[in-house]
Amino acid sequence: MLTRHGASATGSSTHEKAASTVSLSGPLRELLAIDQRQTLEFFVLRLQDISDPTVDRQELLYNASVLAHYAHVSTQPDVDVPAPRNLGAVFDHFVADTTLLDDRLMMETAGAQCLLLAGFFEGQMRRRHNIRWYAELGASFFRRAAFREQSIDKARLLDAIARRFEPWRRRHAQLSRELREQPYLLPPPVPPEPPRG
Numbered sequence: 253m254l255t256r257h258g259a260s261a262t263g264s265s266t267h268e269k270a271a272s273t274v275s276l277s278g279p280l281r282e283l284l285a286i287d288q289r290q291t292l293e294f295f296v297l298r299l300q301d302i303s304d305p306t307v308d309r310q311e312l313l314y315n316a317s318v319l320a321h322y323a324h325v326s327t328q329p330d331v332d333v334p335a336p337r338n339l340g341a342v343f344d345h346f347v348a349d350t351t352l353l354d355d356r357l358m359m360e361t362a363g364a365q366c367l368l369l370a371g372f373f374e375g376q377m378r379r380r381h382n383i384r385w386y387a388e389l390g391a392s393f394f395r396r397a398a399f400r401e402q403s404i405d406k407a408r409l410l411d412a413i414a415r416r417f418e419p420w421r422r423r424h425a426q427l428s429r430e431l432r433e434q435p436y437l438l439p440p441p442v443p444p445e446p447p448r449g
Contacts, residue, residue: 292320295427302426310409315420318364319372319427333361339369339381346393356400359393360410366390367417371424383421391417 295316303312325335336342346352346362353359369377370386377383394414401407413420 288320288324291323292316295319295323298427298431299423302423302430308412311412311416311420314409314413315367315424318367319424321364322368333358336365336369339366339377339386342366342369342386342389347389353396354400356397359400360397363390363393363397363410363413363417366393367413367421367424371421372428374421374425375428387418387421390421391415 296313299312299316299319322335325333336345342362342365346358346365352362366386367390370381370383370390374383377386391414394410394417398407398410398414401410
């Protein structure tokens with residue numbers, strides 16, 4: 253079972269199961285066996301690379317955890333809230349259905365999904381959705397979550413994310429562009445040397 257923006261409660265991901273059932277070796281096996289901790293570290297480092305050194309560390313960790321969480325969540329999961337397919341799904345689930353507006357966890361989830369889709373997947377969403385409107389909506393979801401949050405520290409963090417939603421959204425979009433521009437995160441295999449003679 254996946255926990256909110258965190259580690260697997262069972263310790264076994266779909267990728268790990270796939271890697272164990274197929275005979276793989278080398279870098280491909282390593283890629284398929286990536287766990288949530290490694291995914292979180294990946295996004296922390298990438299966000300640090302594109303962020304100003306004065307950026308709040310807790311905000312950076314939170315944003316990295318959102319990206320890492322959704323890197324491991326299917327749009328059709330057995331557990332947890334599914335990753336939305338697009339911003340229209342976020343609207344249908346969290347705006348059209350007004351029963352969730354007072355649920356702090358659902359409002360945090362809605363804010364995180366807006367951040368993910370309007371940020372990291374901005375290029376894909378822009379053709380069909382008004383990114384600015386969804387950014388404002390996402391910030392309002394985080395404000396609602398902060399208002400209802402019982403932990404003072406968590407409420408402050410959620411409020412900070414709401415206030416700086418647009419800069420974080422832009423960082424997510426920049427990170428996505430930079431990752432797409434890297435043709436290989438794994439080095440291509442080196443062909444064997446031809447026999448001499």
